[in-house]
Amino acid sequence: MKTKLSESQEDYLKHIFLLSEKSDENVSANALAERLKVKPASVTNMLKKLSELSLIEYVPYKGASLTSSGELIALEVLRHHRLLELYLSEMMGYSWDEVHEEAEKLEHVISERFEAKMAEQLGHPTHDPHGDPIPDQNLKLPSGPAIYPITSLKAGVTGAITRVLTQDKDTLNMLTRLSLVMNAELEIIAQERNGVRIRVGDERFLIPLELASNICISKNEFEKTK
């Protein structure tokens, strides 16, 4: 149980974690296969191995969920990944659409020392460049202020972008061109059947639903009346 896992195994655990976050249900072989760009049969194989190692609970035909030790490993990998994204972005001049790929490779390779150095130099940050939360040294996820996908907010609400739930390079690049970057102020103009109409500075956009559901803001407080 002390043996170091393969990169592949770490990836499986990471994506089981990420998929569980969304759905609360057991993670299906199919969903994993799609994520990992691998055939479902290969997933079944790996799930059996991870189950042997007590890193997941796996009931054939019923999907998998992490055990607590599996979850710790997933969080460790996630911490690596998100610290790396921020490090690349803050310290090495990467743009937010470039960080994901590089982090994806490095996350399995860096030492605890490297992780600690990054965290230190970054001032023990709580969120990466996409607003994703970074587990702390004890692998606890930070409890940030409430954030909302812009699809869930009423017209008139304003707030700053705090999270963008995609790692797709081209999408991120597109958002950059629209000034829809981290911390950008934004107003919800209207929810419509084909998207969310918003204002950013002087510009107005109609963001298609699929994209809009990935953009999250923290609502501004009502102005304090003095």
Add this chain to the structure above:
Amino acid sequence: MKTKLSESQEDYLKHIFLLSEKSDENVSANALAERLKVKPASVTNMLKKLSELSLIEYVPYKGASLTSSGELIALEVLRHHRLLELYLSEMMGYSWDEVHEEAEKLEHVISERFEAKMAEQLGHPTHDPHGDPIPDQNLKLPSGPAIYPITSLKAGVTGAITRVLTQDKDTLNMLTRLSLVMNAELEIIAQERNGVRIRVGDERFLIPLELASNICISKNEFEKTK
């Protein structure tokens, strides 16, 4: 021929390069096996594959040497490795006995972009923390000032440490404790049968031959007589 090599293949090429540097002869399966902590039979296998790929010239029982395309790959890996060592040391507060291990893993994983960013931030350096030369963007090794292992110098010669040919953590740590670090000024007191007697500051040491042959200095010029 465009296909990316495995980490293992890259390592073979790197170590063939490093071994050729020393001896000028073909690299033997045995020497490689020892370096790579692998059995000679495994080496033979890999040499056949690398030969297939025209990355080495391999004559059974006669050892291997790099082709020019194999050498380019070795130099690329070496550039990654040495830039990483310097980056870890300069930008992340690693000590020189810690950098090797980490660089060993990262060298196969970082992108060209990462390489370029490091080089840029470090001001396109020519030597790593052990004084090893860093191939430039075009993979040319820098031609530095002449350096000499302290075993090869006469009594009375002084100079600054410019290269230390070991990556052994404990040896490096020991050298640090003795203030035998990069750029330290040093005087050769005498060559003796059991080692080289030297002075560093006020301290005098007798460095065993095996270690001494790994420590290189650039000789000080004679004081200009005005």
Add this chain to the structure above:
DNA sequence: AACTATTTTTAGCCTTGCCTAAATAATTTT
């Protein structure tokens, strides 16, 4: 030149992590 010792190679096996094709279970439709 012959014999011994050392290196190197061959042959066959193992594990990891992927694949395809076929079989089986679960789910949805009619």
Add this chain to the structure above:
DNA sequence: AAAATTATTTAGGCAAGGCTAAAAATAGTT
């Protein structure tokens, strides 16, 4: 509830890159 569709698992294979044991080549000694 039976049939059809979809999801999952089983079975058998493949490539990488190690391993061991045995055979063959080279080198060193007498």
